[in-house]
Amino acid sequence: MDPNLALKALAALAHSTRFDAFRLLVRHEPDGLSTGALVEASGLSQSTLSTHLAVLAKAGLVSADKRGRHQIQRANIDTLRGLMIFLAKDCCQGRAELCEPLLADLTCC
Template identity: 70%
Template sequence: MKSTSALDVLSALAHPTRLDAFRRLVRSEPDGLSTGQLVDASGLTQSTFSSHLAILVGAGLVLPEKRGRQMIQRANIEVLRDLMLFLAKDCCEGRAELCEPLVAELSHCC
């Protein structure tokens, strides 16, 4: 991931509504959630939430999928992984033992 891409992704997540929606989608993988479910969970109107969703989609964080008559939104786990690797790649100037607690915590959370 390049710096400009990382900035786009971080910018998209830098709003409470979008961060909450993305985290909700990550938890719902691999099935995703309907747009209506996300709107209901946000407490916003459909039109207001749609603008937030468009930003997440534009940054590549959310993948919309048409299933029958519903639009299902899914978290793009590859983009999340790329962002996490981008942020941690130079962790501790190559001293992996300093990053081990982070890796260990990630392995226990999922």
């Protein structure tokens, strides 16, 4: 991943509302969530949440698909994976032993 793309993604996730929305979308992959469901979960107005989703979309972290009358928001798992790999490779500088404790802490996968 290009360092500028990584910075854009990290900046987008640096706001608690966007971070929470993205985490919720990741948990609902591969189906995604309607914008209305995200509005309900966040307690924000639709216009405020849409502004946050636009920032996430611009960073490549979220995309929207139209299903009938609903906009379905989805997390871009490929971008998330790329960011995680970029950070691990960059931080560990090719030294796998530095990342082993990180990998041991992954209990979800």
